[in-house]
Structures are given as structure tokens and as C-alpha cells.
Amino acid sequence: MPDLFETVIGLEIHAELNTKSKIFCSCSTKFGDKPNENTCPVCMELPGTLPVLNEETVRLAIRAGKALHCHINRINKFDRKNYFYPDLPKAYQISQFDLPVCTGGYIDIETGQEDGERQIRRIGITRIHLEEDAGKLIHLEGESVTLVDYNRTGVPLVEIVTEPDMRSPEEAVAFLKTLKSILEYTEVSDCRMDQGSLRCDVNISVRRAGQKEFGTKVEIKNLNSFREIQKALEKEEKRQRELYRFGEEDKIIQETRKWDSGKGRTVTMRSKEDAHDYRYFPEPDLPPVILDSRTVRRIEDEIPELPEQKKERFLREYGLSQYETDILAGTKALADYFEEVVGFGIRPGEAANWILGELLRIRKDAENEGIPVKSRYLADLIKMIGEGRISRNTGKEVFDEMAAVGKAPEDIIREKGLSQISNTEEVKKIIRDVLSRNTDAVQDFKQGNTKVIGFLMGQVMKASRGKANPNTARNILEDMLKA
Amino acid sequence: MDTGRKDNAIKEAEKMTISDIQRGYRSKSFSVKEIVRKFLDRIGELDGTIGAFLTVCTDKALREAEELDERMGRGDDVGPLAGIPVAIKDNICTRGIKTTCASRILEDFIPPYDATAVKKLKDAGAILIGKTNMDEFAMGSSTETSAFQTTCNPWDTSRVPGGSSGGSAAAVAAGFVPLAVGSDTGGSIRQPSAFCGAVGLKPTYGSVSRYGLIAFASSLDQIGPITANVKDCALSFQILRGQDPRDPTSVAAGSETDTETDLMKDLEIGVRGLKIGLPKECFQQGLDPEIAESVQASARLYEKLGAKVGEVSLPVLESGLSVYYIISSAEASSNLARYDGIRYGYRSENFHDIDELMLHTRSEGFGREAKRRIMLGTYVLSSGYYDAYYKKAMLLRRKIRGIFREAFQEYDLLLLPTSPTLPFGIGEKRNDPLGMYLADIYTVTMNIAGIPALSLPCGFSRSGLPIGLQLAGNHFAEDKLFRAAFSLERELGISGRKPVIKGVEQYA
Numbered sequence: 001m002p003d004l005f006e007t008v009i010g011l012e013i014h015a016e017l018n019t020k021s022k023i024f025c026s027c028s029t030k031f032g033d034k035p036n037e038n039t040c041p042v043c044m045e046l047p048g049t050l051p052v053l054n055e056e057t058v059r060l061a062i063r064a065g066k067a068l069h070c071h072i073n074r075i076n077k078f079d080r081k082n083y084f085y086p087d088l089p090k091a092y093q094i095s096q097f098d099l100p101v102c103t104g105g106y107i108d109i110e111t112g113q114e115d116g117e118r119q120i121r122r123i124g125i126t127r128i129h130l131e132e133d134a135g136k137l138i139h140l141e142g143e144s145v146t147l148v149d150y151n152r153t154g155v156p157l158v159e160i161v162t163e164p165d166m167r168s169p170e171e172a173v174a175f176l177k178t179l180k181s182i183l184e185y186t187e188v189s190d191c192r193m194d195q196g197s198l199r200c201d202v203n204i205s206v207r208r209a210g211q212k213e214f215g216t217k218v219e220i221k222n223l224n225s226f227r228e229i230q231k232a233l234e235k236e237e238k239r240q241r242e243l244y245r246f247g248e249e250d251k252i253i254q255e256t257r258k259w260d261s262g263k264g265r266t267v268t269m270r271s272k273e274d275a276h277d278y279r280y281f282p283e284p285d286l287p288p289v290i291l292d293s294r295t296v297r298r299i300e301d302e303i304p305e306l307p308e309q310k311k312e313r314f315l316r317e318y319g320l321s322q323y324e325t326d327i328l329a330g331t332k333a334l335a336d337y338f339e340e341v342v343g344f345g346i347r348p349g350e351a352a353n354w355i356l357g358e359l360l361r362i363r364k365d366a367e368n369e370g371i372p373v374k375s376r377y378l379a380d381l382i383k384m385i386g387e388g389r390i391s392r393n394t395g396k397e398v399f400d401e402m403a404a405v406g407k408a409p410e411d412i413i414r415e416k417g418l419s420q421i422s423n424t425e426e427v428k429k430i431i432r433d434v435l436s437r438n439t440d441a442v443q444d445f446k447q448g449n450t451k452v453i454g455f456l457m458g459q460v461m462k463a464s465r466g467k468a469n470p471n472t473a474r475n476i477l478e479d480m481l482k483a
Numbered sequence: 484m485d486t487g488r489k490d491n492a493i494k495e496a497e498k499m500t501i502s503d504i505q506r507g508y509r510s511k512s513f514s515v516k517e518i519v520r521k522f523l524d525r526i527g528e529l530d531g532t533i534g535a536f537l538t539v540c541t542d543k544a545l546r547e548a549e550e551l552d553e554r555m556g557r558g559d560d561v562g563p564l565a566g567i568p569v570a571i572k573d574n575i576c577t578r579g580i581k582t583t584c585a586s587r588i589l590e591d592f593i594p595p596y597d598a599t600a601v602k603k604l605k606d607a608g609a610i611l612i613g614k615t616n617m618d619e620f621a622m623g624s625s626t627e628t629s630a631f632q633t634t635c636n637p638w639d640t641s642r643v644p645g646g647s648s649g650g651s652a653a654a655v656a657a658g659f660v661p662l663a664v665g666s667d668t669g670g671s672i673r674q675p676s677a678f679c680g681a682v683g684l685k686p687t688y689g690s691v692s693r694y695g696l697i698a699f700a701s702s703l704d705q706i707g708p709i710t711a712n713v714k715d716c717a718l719s720f721q722i723l724r725g726q727d728p729r730d731p732t733s734v735a736a737g738s739e740t741d742t743e744t745d746l747m748k749d750l751e752i753g754v755r756g757l758k759i760g761l762p763k764e765c766f767q768q769g770l771d772p773e774i775a776e777s778v779q780a781s782a783r784l785y786e787k788l789g790a791k792v793g794e795v796s797l798p799v800l801e802s803g804l805s806v807y808y809i810i811s812s813a814e815a816s817s818n819l820a821r822y823d824g825i826r827y828g829y830r831s832e833n834f835h836d837i838d839e840l841m842l843h844t845r846s847e848g849f850g851r852e853a854k855r856r857i858m859l860g861t862y863v864l865s866s867g868y869y870d871a872y873y874k875k876a877m878l879l880r881r882k883i884r885g886i887f888r889e890a891f892q893e894y895d896l897l898l899l900p901t902s903p904t905l906p907f908g909i910g911e912k913r914n915d916p917l918g919m920y921l922a923d924i925y926t927v928t929m930n931i932a933g934i935p936a937l938s939l940p941c942g943f944s945r946s947g948l949p950i951g952l953q954l955a956g957n958h959f960a961e962d963k964l965f966r967a968a969f970s971l972e973r974e975l976g977i978s979g980r981k982p983v984i985k986g987v988e989q990y991a
Contacts, residue, residue: 082817086823089826279866280864281813286732
């Protein structure tokens with residue numbers, strides 16, 4: 001049955017820029033410092049202070065724009081967005097209103113496979129503009145006070161606004177994953193959703209199939225992971241479609257809803273009537289940003305390899321599968337890590353196996369986007385297995401330990417006594433003991449029952465507490481039995 | 484020791500120019516401490532009558548004076564304003580000293596940093612004597628909107644000193660300091676200078692750093708000096724100006740014109756050949772005839788001194804006032820939004836939630852005029868009204884700049900009155916905001932265009948009140964302003980006239 005309704009989704013993404021200092025002062029942008037440690041009279045917005053633009057933020061915004069096929073506005077300017085809130089110490093946010101850094105770009109996303117062909121959809125980017133982040137309110141449980149941490153005040157952001165081009169929650173998430181990957185690759189943002197450095201508000205509406213006009217849209221805020229975005233969009237899509245189905249679409253009102261991840265549903269935050277009048281006007285404290293074409297070209301030339309380019313190269317250079325390539329090259333951090341491990345002389349297939357298997361398993365368990373094992377250590381570990389110093393299974397154990405304590409594999413193996421016994425004399429001694437305790441089995445072998453060799457191997461491994469190199473042990477065992 | 488000579492030399496300190504004081508230091512006729520003490524004594528004696536200061540830094544000033552005396556004794560390089568007592572308007576941040584904007588909402592605000600202008604003065608060796616009264620957040624033309632006190636005009640204590648830098652102008656006129664720093668958003672240095680018989684400069688926008696000046700209207704505000712004579716004014720401006728990395732709207736030396744030009748060097752070369760335009764619109768209705776007469780007499784003097792004086796049309800007055808009140812209020816509504824009681828300043832005790840906290844803090848903390856401007860500014864920026872007011876004002880602003888640009892193609896300077904009226908009585912216009920706004924009619928357009936303008940005493944009314952004229956120049960033409968002002972000042976020979984202030988004894 002054909003779909004009677006169509007879902008329309010547009011996104012507003014905030015990404016914190018990868019700069020050392022804030023957008024209008026020299027305070028650090030470091031995440032996780034003590035509250036209000038990274039503040040000064042300027043970002044506390046004390047009376048009389050003035051903003052001074054950190055030019056690095058413009059460079060990064062242009063970089064993002066170029067990577068997303070945008071037009072760069074050679075004259076762009078800042079505006080004040082006025083509203084009262086305790087986390088906003090000036091009671092206005094310096095943002096860009098009618099002349100943003102970038103306009104009119106796109107991203108191609110893969111929406112699945114059909115007849116072996118990759119399905120591509122082009123999602124339009126309306127604009128990218130620079131702005132400053134606000135502080136953070138900390139509500140103390142059971143107390144009537146709220147504290148404010150201004151460390152984040154003035155951290156530089158780009159806001160990326162898309163066209164309403166997505167048609168399903170899956171497409172929205174696919175778009176975000178692609179965008180995240182591009183922003184990471186271009187080092188515009190570290191995109192740590194767990195630290196709030198990538199945030200997304202979604203606009204969703206439903207309309208009858210074939211209808212030209214958009215339906216009434218609902219904005220959902222406070223979405224902190226791809227999973228939540230997917231869930232929230234599905235929930236809201238279902239709610240709106242059901243209203244349509246019962247002819248009650250007029251009950252969809254233009255409003256801002258907030259995602260309650262605990263309850264797994266959206267709740268009304270404010271309706272259109274309560275919407276702020278932000279009274280935008282040009283920021284008089286900052287002259288317009290004027291860029292010459294040479295500067296823009298230089299910034300464009302500095303853009304590193306983008307995900308699509310990297311995927312092609314990985315397929316070509318390393319002979320990886322499409323699946324392996326998509327995952328590895330999908331995240332810049334993983335791709336870099338992979339290439340580092342390979343750079344230490346590890347076979348690409350082997351490196352990919354460990355990263356896609358063990359590393360991703362650990363990351364998933366820990367719900368942490370960081371990489372807990374140094375590339376050098378993983379390479380060393382793989383080499384030790386290759387040299388027979390430890391078994392593959394022991395290797396996995398060592399890997400987990402490395403992830404937990406951050407030590408070199410060498411140290412872990414030594415401390416835990418995990419090293420394989422490859423020394424022939426030592427192995428011989430163990431086998432001799434086993435054979436002398438299992439004369440029956442030796443007899444069976446001599447009478448032609450070669451199957452007992454498995455049992456004897458098990459005894460040898462047990463006696464060596466798993467440390468005997470299995471290959472060495474087997475060879476010696478066979479030799480001694482045949483002798 | 485010849486103490487008699489010393490006492491005599493210092494007796495008339497209040498009449499000394501900056502150069503007189505410097506000469507005295509060089510000849511060791513008196514110490515810095517003696518001079519500072521002398522001015523402090525005068526403030527102690529007479530400021531009860533005038534009310535120019537909100538804060539007087541007696542101990543700090545004396546301590547600094549002692550240190551300076553020591554350094555001078557050692558022969559250290561102590562800077563071009565060494566030992567010169569300075570007063571600072573209370574909207575300019577001074578580290579460790581209350582900076583209130585004459586508002587309840589900042590009554591106890593002590594900035595942790597110095598404004599760049601203050602730092603420059605300190606680095607030049609000036610000694611900060613105190614902070615001066617003003618209209619609340621520099622909004623007003625009489626210093627009556629101050630939340631703390633009324634300042635009286637030293638020439639007639641029943642009259643206002645003008646505003647908003649009324650405390651600074653009164654302090655100079657009363658001989659409390661040879662130099663006071665003010666700020667000018669729509670005339671706030673020039674009009675009180677005219678009312679008090681002082682010399683006041685509103686520099687080119689961008690030539691003095693605004694860092695540390697508590698913003699009223701960011702695109703119009705500019706810090707400038709108020710002094711007793713033109714030479715002191717030029718000397719002080721030379722210290723204050725210069726690009727500041729902390730203020731992106733400040734301008735680099737040598738960009739449009741070389742702001743490093745030594746202003747003192749050409750001060751005395753006269754006005755021969757300078758073309759001075761008299762905007763005819765300024766001499767029509769609404770101007771006090773005594774002021775018109777005095778300014779025109781000065782124009783004739785300029786002709787006598789060799790300048791070419793001609794009439795020019797400058798159709799900016801009416802639109803200028805509207806543009807000014809729209810743009811300045813719009814920016815003010817945003818600039819004053821940060822005073823919400825959350826981090827510093829006044830906080831209402833009467834609240835149940837965050838919205839009430841901010842609402843009541845602002846309702847109780849701001850005075851009537853500040854609230855009026857905030858409401859006006861909020862209105863003109865609101866969706867649905869933006870195009871009709873703010874956007875239109877911005878277009879007119881461009882037009883006004885164009886009109887000035889054209890005028891300066893023909894003329895070096897413009898000569899016009901500073902204020903349409905003589906100093907008015909205290910309370911006279913307090914309940915007439917529109918009448919008060921008209922006080923700025925000749926001054927606001929220079930802020931809109933960003934050009935420099937200077938007010939200079941050019942005579943006295945029959946009632947003995949000072950009259951000021953205004954010279955305006957093209958961007959960065961301060962050198963011409965000072966040259967022209969210096970010539971006229973010398974010709975008029977009135978800069979030595981000081982008011983006789985009836986001290987506290989009359990109330991005793």
C-alpha cells in the first residue's frame with residue numbers, strides 16, 4: 001500500500017568549534033574544568049568590556065562551509081539576539097542574522113541499497129553561521145538554588161541549518177552521521193555528543209502525499225544522541241501521522257517540544273505565541289568580517305581529505321571490504337587510528353579486525369567515544385601474537401587490560417605472567433611430566449589411536465596453565481610420542 | 484626655606500593649567516603631594532555646594548602623589564601627565580574604585596579592571612582624584628537623572644551643569660581638577676562643557692578606546708577630555724587616543740589620517756586659509772538670541788584671523804534628533820539588559836522565581852529615564868516595528884554621513900552653537916523629557932556621523948552664564964579643531980575667567 005503521508009524533517013545543528021580559546025576572549029574552551037575557572041571580565045560580560053573576534057573561528061566556519069559545498073559570504077557580520085536568561089550574561093547572544101559566513105550548500109547521504117546500487121539523496125544546507133555558546137545552569141537536587149557555570153559562555157559554535165529535505169527519521173540520522181564525520185575530518189569540531197559539542201534540534205512535520213505545502217512543524221529540542229534523535233523523531237512522526245489519519249491534523253500546533261529521554265516522549269516547552277521576539281540588530285561592537293578571495297582559497301586548500309575521499313583510498317590502498325571501509329573511514333578518529341596501526345607495520349586486514357572487533361566492542365560497552373588503547377600498543381600486541389609470544393585469546397585479554405589501565409602490552413604480560421612458553425626445553429619438560437602421568441594414553445597412541453593426542457594436548461596446556469605455545473607444544477608432543 | 488613663595492605659587496592652583504603645574508614641578512616650586520592636597524582641599528571645601536564627585540579617592544591620590552614625588556626626586560621618567568590630578572566620569576571603569584553610572588543598579592559595582600583610557604592616563608603619570616556625577620547611564624542633558632545627587636553649575640548653583648558629563652564639566656569649572664574625562668554619546672561632553680565654560684572634545688569615533696566605558700549606545704559612545712583651555716585639551720587627547728586591541732572599533736594610527744601627529748606642534752599656527760562653514764539651519768528658530776549673537780561674533784573673529792567663513796546648508800538637525808533617539812535607545816535597550824541581578828550590582832529582595840528576580844531588580848534598580856530609553860529601544864527593535872524605526876534610522880544615518888561628507892569637501896570645519904539654550908534651572912526640565920531631548924539638537928549629528936567636535940567658551944550672557952560654540956571637523960581632523968579653537972581662545976582672552984563659588988559657609 002502506498003504511503004498516504006509524507007514526513008518532512010529539517011535540522012539545526014550546533015557544533016562547538018575546535019579552538020583553544022573562546023570566540024571573543026582568550027579564555028580556554030576546555031571541557032570539564034572546575035566551574036567558572038575559564039572566565040574573565042569579557043566572557044563574564046562585566047560592564048564596559050568588549051568582544052574581540054577570534055579569527056580562528058572564521059577560518060573553521062569557512063572550512064566547514066567549503067566541505068559542505070557552501071557559498072562563502074565575503075562580507076559577513078555579527079548581530080545581537082536579545083533574550084533574558086541567567087546563563088546568558090549579556091542578555092544577548094552574539095550571532096549572525098542576515099549575513100552568515102556560509103549559505104547554500106549540501107551533503108549527499110546514502111539511504112540504503114537498491115538492486116546493488118547505493119541510493120544517494122542530496123540534503124540542502126541553508127546556512128552556517130558563527131555564534132557564541134551560553135553558560136550552564138546547575139539545578140541542585142532538593143535545594144531552591146540554581147548555580148551557573150560560565151565556563152562554556154563564549155565557546156565558539158557554528159549553527160548549521162538544513163533545508164527541510166529529509167523524509168524519515170533514518171534519513172535524518174544518516175545525515176547527521178555524515179555531517180559529524182565531515183566536521184571531524186575537517187577538524188572543525190570534535191563532535192563529542194556526550195560532551196555537548198554536537199547538538200541537534202529537529203523540525204518535523206507531516207503532510208499528505210503529493211501535497212506541496214508543508215504541514216505545521218514542531219521543533220524538538222534537547223536531543224543528545226543519535227539514538228534519542230531517532231526515537232524522538234519516530235515518536236513525533238507517529239503522533240502527527242495518527243492525528244492526520246483521524247483527520248485531526250489541526251491539532252498539530254506550531255510549538256517547541258522538549259525530549260524527555262527518561263520517559264521516552266516529547267513534552268510541550270512553549271507554543272508559537274510564547275516564542276521570543278529576539279529583536280536582532282547589528283552588533284555595534286564588532287566591525288563586519290571582510291574576507292578577500294585569497295584568504296578563502298587558502299583556507300579551502302588547507303582542508304584535509306574528506307570521508308568520501310578517504311573511503312575510496314582505503315578500498316584502493318588497503319584492500320579492505322566496503323563494510324570495513326565504511327566503518328573505519330566513517331569516523332576520523334578511527335581512520336587515523338587504523339592508519340597509525342598500519343604505519344607500525346601491521347597488515348591492514350589484521351589491524352581492521354582488531355579495531356572493528358575488540359576496539360568497537362570496548363567502546364560500545366563503555367559508552368565512550370574516546371579510543372582507550374594507544375595505536376602503538378595495539379601494534380605491539382598484534383606483533384607479539386604474530387611472534388607466538390602469546391596466544392590470540394590471551395591477546396584479547398591483554399587488550400581489555402590495556403583499555404582499562406592504559407599500560408603497554410609488554411608490561412601487562414610480564415606483570416600477569418601471561419607470556420607463552422616457546423622455550424623448547426621448558427615445553428619438553430612439561431610434556432615429559434604429562435606423558436609420565438598418562439601412560440595409558442601413550443599406550444593407546446602407540447596402538448594407533450591418534451585421537452588421544454587432543455587429550456594429551458589439553459593436559460599439556462593445563463599443566464602450563466595455558467602458557468605453552470600450542471604450535472611448539474604440538475610438534476614436540478608428536479615427536480616424543482613417535483620416538 | 485622660602486615657604487612664602489611656595490604658598491603663593493600654590494595658592495591659585497585651581498586656576499593653573501596643566502602646563503603651569505608641570506612647570507612648577509620642574510622648577511620644584513611645589514611637590515605633587517602639595518598640588519594634590521591643594522585640589523583635594525578645594526573639593527573638600529566646595530564640592531558640598533557643587534556635587535561634582537560621587538567618589539573622592541583622597542588616600543589613594545595622596546599615596547600615589549608621594550610615590551610620584553619620590554620617583555621625580557630620583558629623576559625617573561614619570562610620563563607626560565605626571566602629577567596631574569584627573570577626575571573620571573563614573574561610567575568609566577576604574578580598578579578597585581566604585582563605578583556606578585550614577586545608577587542604583589550598579590551602586591556597589593567595583594570593577595576588577597581599568598578602562599583603557601584610565602590605564603593610559605595612569606601610565607602617563609596622572610593621579611586619579613575621584614569619580615564624577617552624571618546622568619544615569621549617561622542618559623540626560625542635565626545630570627539630574629543621577630540616582631545619587633544633583634550637581635550644580637559652578638557659575639550659578641541654581642542651574643544645571645548640563646549633562647550627561649555634568650560632574651566632569653563642573654569639576655573642571657570649579658577648579659577641582661585641571662582635567663576631567665567624560666563620555667559623549669549625543670553631546671554629553673560638549674553640552675556640559677558649554678554650560679560650565681570648559682573646553683570639551685568629542686573625538687572621532689574609534690580614536691579613543693571604549694574598553695571599560697560602560698556602554699550606553701555602542702556605535703555612538705566616545706570618551707574625551709574636558710579641560711579649562713584648548714592646549715590642555717589637546718595634550719590630554721594626545722594621551723587618550725590610539726588603537727586598542729581590546730576594542731575592535733578603535734582605529735589604527737595612520738589609517739585614515741595619522742593619529743600620531745603631534746597635536747601640540749601645530750597648535751599655534753593659526754587659521755589663515757582654513758574654510759569654516761556656518762550651517763544656516765542652526766541659526767534659525769529655537770536658538771537663544773544671545774547664543775546666536777555670540778557664535779556669530781566668533782565667526783567674524785575667525786574672518787578677522789584670516790579664515791574664510793561661509794554659510795553652508797546642513798539639513799540634518801531634525802532627522803538627526805530622531806535618528807539619534809532611535810539608534811541610541813535601541814542599543815541601550817540591549818546594552819542595559821545585562822543588569823539582571825544575577826552576577827553583580829543591585830538585586831531585588833522581593834522575588835519568588837527567576838523571572839521575578841530579574842523583573843523586580845530592573846524595576847527597582849533603574850531610574851525613570853533609563854527605563855524610558857529601554858522601553859523606547861525595545862519598541863523600535865520589535866518585530867513589526869523594526870523596519871519603520873530602526874531600519875529607517877540606519878538609512879538616515881547613512882544619509883547624514885553623506886551630508887557631512889559633502890560639507891567637508893568644501894569646508895575644513897563647521898562652526899555652530901553647542902546648545903540652543905543657556906544653562907537652565909535645576910528642575911526646570913525634569914518633567915519635560917522632549918524639551919530635554921532638544922538640548923542635544925546641535926550635538927547628536929556628530930555622533931551619528933562619527934566625526935570629531937569640540938565645544939569652546941565663546942562669551943558670557945548678560946546674566947553672566949557661559950556660552951559655548953562648537954567646532955566640528957571631518958574624521959580624524961582633531962588637529963584642525965584644536966588649531967581653530969586655540970586661535971579663537973587666544974583672541975577672545977576669556978579662558979582665565981573663573982566662577983566665584985559661594986562655599987558651604989553660606990549654608991552654615
